[in-house]
Amino acid sequence: PENRHDRKETERFKSFVYDELMQRDKVSLDIFWLRDESLEESENLPEPDVIAAEITxxxxxxxxxxxxxxxxxxxxxxxATEEYEYVTQTN
Structure with missing residues:
Protein backbone atom coordinates (compact mmCIF):
# COMPACT_ATOMS: atom_id res chain seq x y z
CA PRO A 1 0.00 0.00 0.00
CA GLU A 2 1.00 3.61 -0.45
CA ASN A 3 0.72 4.23 3.28
CA ARG A 4 3.22 1.97 5.05
CA HIS A 5 1.09 2.10 8.19
CA ASP A 6 -1.68 0.26 6.32
CA ARG A 7 0.65 -2.59 5.38
CA LYS A 8 -0.38 -6.01 6.70
CA GLU A 9 2.05 -8.63 7.97
CA THR A 10 2.82 -11.43 5.53
CA GLU A 11 5.26 -14.30 5.27
CA ARG A 12 7.87 -11.84 3.94
CA PHE A 13 6.97 -8.74 5.93
CA LYS A 14 6.73 -8.38 9.68
CA SER A 15 6.42 -5.16 11.64
CA PHE A 16 8.31 -4.57 14.85
CA VAL A 17 7.71 -2.15 17.69
CA TYR A 18 10.54 0.32 18.36
CA ASP A 19 10.97 -0.88 21.97
CA GLU A 20 11.28 -4.46 20.77
CA LEU A 21 14.10 -3.50 18.40
CA MET A 22 15.89 -1.47 21.07
CA GLN A 23 15.98 -4.52 23.36
CA ARG A 24 17.93 -6.54 20.78
CA ASP A 25 21.67 -7.06 21.25
CA LYS A 26 23.44 -3.99 19.82
CA VAL A 27 20.09 -2.95 18.35
CA SER A 28 20.68 -5.51 15.61
CA LEU A 29 18.29 -5.57 12.69
CA ASP A 30 19.38 -9.09 11.74
CA ILE A 31 15.94 -10.60 12.15
CA PHE A 32 15.11 -14.01 10.70
CA TRP A 33 11.71 -15.62 10.70
CA LEU A 34 11.87 -17.33 7.30
CA ARG A 35 14.30 -20.20 6.99
CA ASP A 36 15.86 -21.16 3.68
CA GLU A 37 16.00 -24.96 3.83
CA SER A 38 18.95 -25.05 1.41
CA LEU A 39 21.06 -23.15 3.96
CA GLU A 40 20.93 -26.13 6.29
CA GLU A 41 23.37 -27.85 3.92
CA SER A 42 25.81 -24.94 4.14
CA GLU A 43 28.32 -26.97 6.12
CA ASN A 44 28.68 -29.23 3.06
CA LEU A 45 29.57 -26.37 0.72
CA PRO A 46 32.99 -26.31 -0.93
CA GLU A 47 35.55 -23.78 0.25
CA PRO A 48 35.15 -20.23 -1.16
CA ASP A 49 38.27 -20.59 -3.35
CA VAL A 50 36.80 -23.73 -4.96
CA ILE A 51 33.50 -21.94 -5.62
CA ALA A 52 35.38 -18.94 -7.06
CA ALA A 53 37.43 -21.25 -9.32
CA GLU A 54 34.24 -22.92 -10.62
CA ILE A 55 32.63 -19.54 -11.29
CA THR A 56 35.77 -18.39 -13.12
CA ALA A 80 30.40 -6.16 -45.28
CA THR A 81 28.48 -8.49 -43.02
CA GLU A 82 27.91 -12.05 -44.08
CA GLU A 83 24.38 -13.29 -44.63
CA TYR A 84 23.17 -16.12 -42.46
CA GLU A 85 20.53 -18.71 -43.05
CA TYR A 86 18.13 -18.98 -40.13
CA VAL A 87 16.46 -22.27 -39.39
CA THR A 88 12.99 -22.11 -37.90
CA GLN A 89 11.06 -24.90 -36.31
CA THR A 90 7.59 -25.71 -37.56
CA ASN A 91 4.92 -27.36 -35.48
Missing amino acids: ENLEAALEQFASIYEEIAPSEDG
Missing part, protein backbone atom coordinates in the same frame (compact mmCIF):
# COMPACT_ATOMS: atom_id res chain seq x y z
CA GLU A 57 35.80 -21.55 -15.26
CA ASN A 58 32.12 -21.08 -16.16
CA LEU A 59 32.63 -17.41 -17.04
CA GLU A 60 35.70 -18.19 -19.16
CA ALA A 61 33.76 -20.89 -21.04
CA ALA A 62 30.89 -18.45 -21.63
CA LEU A 63 33.33 -15.79 -22.84
CA GLU A 64 34.84 -18.27 -25.32
CA GLN A 65 31.34 -19.06 -26.63
CA PHE A 66 30.52 -15.37 -27.05
CA ALA A 67 33.86 -14.77 -28.78
CA SER A 68 33.04 -17.59 -31.19
CA ILE A 69 29.62 -16.08 -31.90
CA TYR A 70 31.18 -12.67 -32.42
CA GLU A 71 33.65 -14.09 -34.92
CA GLU A 72 30.74 -15.54 -36.88
CA ILE A 73 28.69 -12.35 -36.99
CA ALA A 74 31.42 -9.70 -37.06
CA PRO A 75 31.76 -7.67 -40.26
CA SER A 76 34.39 -8.98 -42.66
CA GLU A 77 37.57 -7.00 -43.32
CA ASP A 78 35.91 -5.19 -46.23
CA GLY A 79 33.17 -3.96 -43.89
